[in-house]
Every structure is written in C-alpha cells, then in structure tokens.
Amino acid sequence: MGFNTALSGIKASADYLNVTGNNIANADTTGFKKSRVEFDDLYSTNVLGAGSNNSIGSGVGVSKVAQEFSSGNLKYTDNNLDLAVDGTGFFVIKQPDGTQAYTRAGDFKLDADGNLVTNTGQKVQGYNAKNGILGGNLEDLVVPTERIPPKATSDVKLKLNLNSEGEDVPPYIRADFDPKNPDTYNYTQTQTVTDANGNNHIISYYYAKGKDPDTYRVYATVDGKTKDDTGAAFMPPTYATFNNAEGNTDYNGDGIKEKPFQLLYLGNTEPTTATISTMSQTPIAVSGTLGGVAITGGLAPADLREPKQVARPAFDPNNPKSYSYGNTKNIYDSLGQTHTLGYYFIQQGEDNTYEVRATVDGKESYTDPITGEEKPFLPKNSMVKFDATGKYQGTFQGIPPFGTPQPVNLEITGFDPTNRDAIMPIDLAGSTQFALASTDNFEQNGYTAGELQGVSFDRDGNLKATYTNQQTSVLGQVALASFDNVDGLTPAGDTAWVASSNSGQANVGRPNSGTLGGIQGGALEQSNVDLTSELVALIEAQRNYQANSKTLETENTVTQTIINLR
Numbered sequence: 001m002g003f004n005t006a007l008s009g010i011k012a013s014a015d016y017l018n019v020t021g022n023n024i025a026n027a028d029t030t031g032f033k034k035s036r037v038e039f040d041d042l043y044s045t046n047v048l049g050a051g052s053n054n055s056i057g058s059g060v061g062v063s064k065v066a067q068e069f070s071s072g073n074l075k076y077t078d079n080n081l082d083l084a085v086d087g088t089g090f091f092v093i094k095q096p097d098g099t100q101a102y103t104r105a106g107d108f109k110l111d112a113d114g115n116l117v118t119n120t121g122q123k124v125q126g127y128n129a130k131n132g133i134l135g136g137n138l139e140d141l142v143v144p145t146e147r148i149p150p151k152a153t154s155d156v157k158l159k160l161n162l163n164s165e166g167e168d169v170p171p172y173i174r175a176d177f178d179p180k181n182p183d184t185y186n187y188t189q190t191q192t193v194t195d196a197n198g199n200n201h202i203i204s205y206y207y208a209k210g211k212d213p214d215t216y217r218v219y220a221t222v223d224g225k226t227k228d229d230t231g232a233a234f235m236p237p238t239y240a241t242f243n244n245a246e247g248n249t250d251y252n253g254d255g256i257k258e259k260p261f262q263l264l265y266l267g268n269t270e271p272t273t274a275t276i277s278t279m280s281q282t283p284i285a286v287s288g289t290l291g292g293v294a295i296t297g298g299l300a301p302a303d304l305r306e307p308k309q310v311a312r313p314a315f316d317p318n319n320p321k322s323y324s325y326g327n328t329k330n331i332y333d334s335l336g337q338t339h340t341l342g343y344y345f346i347q348q349g350e351d352n353t354y355e356v357r358a359t360v361d362g363k364e365s366y367t368d369p370i371t372g373e374e375k376p377f378l379p380k381n382s383m384v385k386f387d388a389t390g391k392y393q394g395t396f397q398g399i400p401p402f403g404t405p406q407p408v409n410l411e412i413t414g415f416d417p418t419n420r421d422a423i424m425p426i427d428l429a430g431s432t433q434f435a436l437a438s439t440d441n442f443e444q445n446g447y448t449a450g451e452l453q454g455v456s457f458d459r460d461g462n463l464k465a466t467y468t469n470q471q472t473s474v475l476g477q478v479a480l481a482s483f484d485n486v487d488g489l490t491p492a493g494d495t496a497w498v499a500s501s502n503s504g505q506a507n508v509g510r511p512n513s514g515t516l517g518g519i520q521g522g523a524l525e526q527s528n529v530d531l532t533s534e535l536v537a538l539i540e541a542q543r544n545y546q547a548n549s550k551t552l553e554t555e556n557t558v559t560q561t562i563i564n565l566r
Contacts, residue, residue, distance in 0.1 A: 003555050008059025009548030012039055015062045016541040023529045024538070031072070031105030031495045032527040034534075038064045069486045072104075072528040074520055080456040081108045081116070084525040087517015089480035092125040092508060093118055093496065094140065100125070101496040102481050102489070102506065104525050116141045116463075116478075120494050126463070126478040127510070134462075134477050138508060141463065141476050145452050148467045150336025152416055153446030154423075158343065159430045160440035162354060164390055166324050168347045169312035173208045177219045179226065184208060186216065189305040193297040203286055203297045207240070207307065212401055213348040214264075215241040215271055216307065220286050222295055228288030234295075235286050241265040241276065241401065242307055245314035249380070251402065252279045260314070261306040264402075271401040317342050317359050324354065325438040331360075331424070332446035333416040336469075341412070343426075343440075345384070348399050352386040352433055355399055358412055366414040377412050384410075386433040395428060447471050457521035461511035480516045481506040 019037045026032040040063040043056075074084050083106030085091070090102035101122065108124055111117045116124040126141035127134045175184045185206040193201050201223050207216040219226070220235040227233055240263060243249070247260035258264065265271045266281040281301040288295060315322045326344035333339060342359035357364065358378035365374045381403055385393045396405035412424040450469030457463055461478040483489065488502025499506055512518045 003552065005057065005059040006548050006552035006555060008042060008061060009551065010545060012037075012060045012062055013541050013545035013548055015065075016544065017538070019065055020534055020537045020541055023534050024531065027527050027529040027531055027534075029105075029495060029527050030107050030524045031103055032529065033067045033069050033104070034527070034529045035065050035067050037062055038066055066487060067489075067491070068528065070528050072526040074523045075526050076523045078522070079107075080454060080522055081110070082106055082522055082524050083108060083457055083461075083478065084520045084523040085480065085511075085517050086520045089482050089511070089516040090497070090506075092138070092479045092481050092506070093122040094125055095122055095492075099498070100481075100506065101492050101498050103494075103496040105495040107524055110143055114143045114145055116143060118494070122494075122496070124478065125508075126461070126476050128476040129463075129474050132474050134474065138479055141478060143455055143463065143465070143475060147452070148447075148450045148469065148471060148473060150332060150334065150449045150469075151446050152334040152419070152422060153331040153444045155445045156331070156341075156412075156424060156426045157443040158426055158428055158440055160325075160345075160428070161432045161434055161436050161438060162325055162345055162347075162386075163438045164352075164433045164435045166347055166438070168209070168213060168349055169321075170209045170307075170310045172211055172350050173217075177206065177208060177217075177226075179204065179206060179219075179221050179224065185219070186310045187305065187307065189299075191297055191299065193295060195293045195295050197293055199293070201290070201295055201297075203234075205284075205299065205305075207305070209310075210239065210270070211350040212241065212271060213353075213399065214244055214307075214311065215239060215349075215401075218284065220284075222286070222288065222290055222297075225290065228290055228295075229292065230289065232288060234288045235284065236268050238268055238284055239265070239270055240304055241271045242311070245308075245311055249402075251276055253277070261308055261311065263301050263304055263306075266301050266304065273401050273404050276401050312346070315344070315346065315357055317344060317357075317362060322346075323357065325440075327440055327442070329442045329444070331415065331444055332448055334418050334422070336448035337417075338448065339415060341415070348383065351400070352388070352390075353399065354384050356382045356384055356395070356410065360412070360415045366420070368414075369420060375414055377414055378410070379408070382408070382410060384428060384431070386431075390433040392428060392431040392433075457519050459512060459518045459520075461519040477510060478519060479508055480511050480519075481508045482515055483507065 016037050019035050023034045039060050042058040042061050085104055090104060093101050093103055095101050108116050123140045125138050128142055170186050178184045185208040187207050189205040191203040193203055204221045206219040210217045218238040218240050222234050243258045243262040243264055245260050248257050250257045265275050284299040286297040313322045323344040324347045328340050328342045331339050331341045340361050344357040345354040348355050360377050365376045368375050379397055381399050382397055383399050384395050387393050394407055395410040397408045398405040410426040414420045416422040448469045450467030450471055453466045453468050455465050462474050463476040465473045465475050484504040485502060488500050489497035490500045492498045509516055
C-alpha cells in the first residue's frame, strides 16, 4: 500500500514538473496561456467502506490540467499585421480540414494569394468588404492587392471667409465732397465755357466712387465754386455707371456687346437694373449765376471721361490686383488626370456681394466638342452674397445693378475632357464675411489611380488599406469568438484551441460588439506565464518528488527489515 502511495506521489510530482516546465518553455510564446495541475486524493474501498473514519488514503491523482485564460501583456511591434485582442475573445482561424480553431496569437502574415494566415498557414476568418461595404458572411479574410481606380471630382465643399474690411476697386468714398480735398474724389474732368459777356469760365467735374459697382457720383464746380449766387448747386445729384474693364456683355439686348468702360447709365438717381438695361443716359446740365452773370454748360454722355485709370483691371488670374481673393486647388477627371481649379472672388460695391470667377488649368472657358463654341466653366455674372452680420446667404446669377439676382446652384461644367457633360457643384455653406484675413478650406472627393501602399487595423478590427494617391479603403474586418465556458476549450497545438461540448459553441461576432473586446493593431499579446511563480513551482515540484521518493525508500527499508526477521 505504501509503495502505491509513494508511486502516485512521484507520478503526480512528475506531472507537476512537466506542466511547470511546459509553462516555462512557452514563456515567450505569443498568445500562450499557462496551465496548472489540479490534484485529487485517492482512497481504496475496503470492508470498512470508502470514506470511513478509519480509511487510509491511497495517494494522489491528477484530476485535471487546467489552462488559465487571463490576458497577457501587450507588446507593440512595427508590423501592422500583428494583432492583439484587447479584452475578451479569440481570433477565428480555419484549419486545413475546414474546421474552425481559435487563438489569441495574432502574429499574422499574408500568403501568396493575399489571405491573412497564421505562421502555420491557417486562414484568419473575418468579413470581406466590397466597395467599402462589409459583408455579413464569415470567410477567409483577404487583402486585395489591386490598384484603386481613379474617381472624378463630383463634389466640392469650399468654406471660406472673405475679409469684410476689403473694399471695392476703387473704394467707395464715404467723405463729403470737397474740391479742395483730393481724398473725396477719384478723378476729374474740365470744360471751358463762355458767358454772355464773353468771359471764359472753368467747369470742373469730379467723379467720386459710389456704393454700387462701377458707379460714380459726379459733382461740378464753376471757377472752383460749388454753389452759385443763390446758394444752389450748379448741378443736381448725378450718377454715372460704366462698364467694367472686360466688357463683352450686351445689357440692352441689341445684339451688340458693350465695350470696356463704356457708359451704361447717366442720370440724377442711383442706377437700377431697369435703367441699365435701357441704357438710360441723361446729358449733364450745369447752370447758375456767378457774379450776376448766367453760366451754362454740360456734358453729353459721349463726352464723359472714362474711369480707366482708377477702375479695377480686367480679371486675370495671374494678376492679384484684378480680384479680392483667390486660390487654386487640384481636381481630377474620370481618368485620374489632375487639373487645377482656380476660384476667385471680386467685391462688387458695398452690398456684401462678390462676383465669383473660376478657371480650370488657367482658363475660364472650354471648347464645346459638339458646337465648337467657347463655353465658360462657370456661368457669367455668378455671385455670392452675405448678410449684414457676415453670414452666407447664397449664390446667385446676376449682379446688381447690371442684372436681377436669381438663386442658382454654383456648378462647374466642362472641366472633364473625357466627359464634358460632367457637373461639379461647389458648396459654399458655412462661408462667412468677417473682419478676418481671407482664407478658405477646400474639400473635394476625386483622386487619381493608386497602388496599394500598406494595410492596418483599427480598434474595431477594420482592415484599412492606404494607397499612393492618399486614399484609404476598408477591405474587411477580422472576426472574434467568445465561449460560455472557455475552460472547456480543447488545446489543438500551435497556440490554438477547438470547441468542445464543455465549452459550448463559438459566439462569433465583430470586435467591440457585445462582450467582445477590441483590436490593437501593431501589437502582440504575450504569454501570461509568470516566470517567478513558475520557478517557485519548480522548486515545489522538485521537493514533492524528493519527499515521495523518500516515502518509497522508507517503505523499502521497512520491507527489508521484515524479510530479514529470523
């Protein structure tokens, strides 16, 4: 009996040594879970009955070698395909026979077919994506290596601030007219007239920029005086509106485009769309008495001096003086060809209004392939308006007083040489006109073709690809599995387990859902073996083995004593 007890103890101690040695051997094994030996005492059934107060134990037996599934520490690496489960769950892998196994070791690789696999070639399971949309079926997780096709720009978001302290060109003159103060007018024109007595008088005309674009308030003096003998002005309030430096617009519908700086309106009231469209022009009349002598004069519309020397020059994207604010950004056609979109804003008068101009590759127009006509990328007279508080109101076509504003969507057409019918809307929502430097934030959704540059995983286990064209795409998502009883899992080697009747079926799902943990990319879960504890256990196992050996030796001595009795 004593021999059996000693032998059971030796065997149990040997098992203890084996388990401890296995833990120590796998201290650096990724995802390894340490084991522990669970012992039970043994009793023999005799005539007194098992469990009797007089029963003597028959030794010890190993009832179970249990694994401890506590998490190991995370070790960060430089490999984006190294994964660790941060929390509960196991990676799902497919064995060569098609059955599933489960592991915490995430040192994955890519095979020749682009499958994500373990070091032993088992395929990692997950949800593959098509056109960026994740599927719902569990399958081999694949990393496609194909290049990403180009995408034409089809939407532009432009959030800008136009400095409210900016001014029209020339700037509106707010000061009261004073012929002795050059800051109260922009330019002058003189005329010599003769009174009834044969004396000559000098009539001077002064042009001061008004609130409306390209409009000037005209004043007159006679011999330097602004009023006649009665204190009345020599000329009633007069307004003159000229065409801009570009011309090329038919305002009155006669089929002839007005020339640059051509007079469009002359009258005693501020210009309106109606007076511009009819080209209403009332000659200037100067009259009054000076020294008791009547003086008369005036200018025919054709005699007014044009504002060439003070007006804004014709729009030229290469000349910053021809616009208030401008910038250029890249857009893409359907073949992935890069084009340069220029957008420019020109302040019009003092009504928080800006003309919008657009260029593609430095040009404002393209040749229609069907008609052969030149068409602008952006319709003429497009404009953006802000309210008195600097908030964006909308985009319109028609700039007062030259046209009646009509709400329109700001759209670029004809920019794609392969598809001239393509439309690219420009969304200015959120734009402002505050007293800050003019800036903009440009976003567009096009890109060139790109080669796969690298892959990585996020916290939700999404497999994301980055391409040489700075685009990213979701290629798939790794799957995780949980069990009702992880202690019931059966070791399958290669740091993997398979489900058993004790563990229950695997509950497969997506990371960070339910009780499943998240994914840490570029990291590996280390073994949960504590070497210090294992070395102590090694000493314990050795002591137990020696003690049981002593029991065996003592039993042998007693037996020999009995045999040697005479």
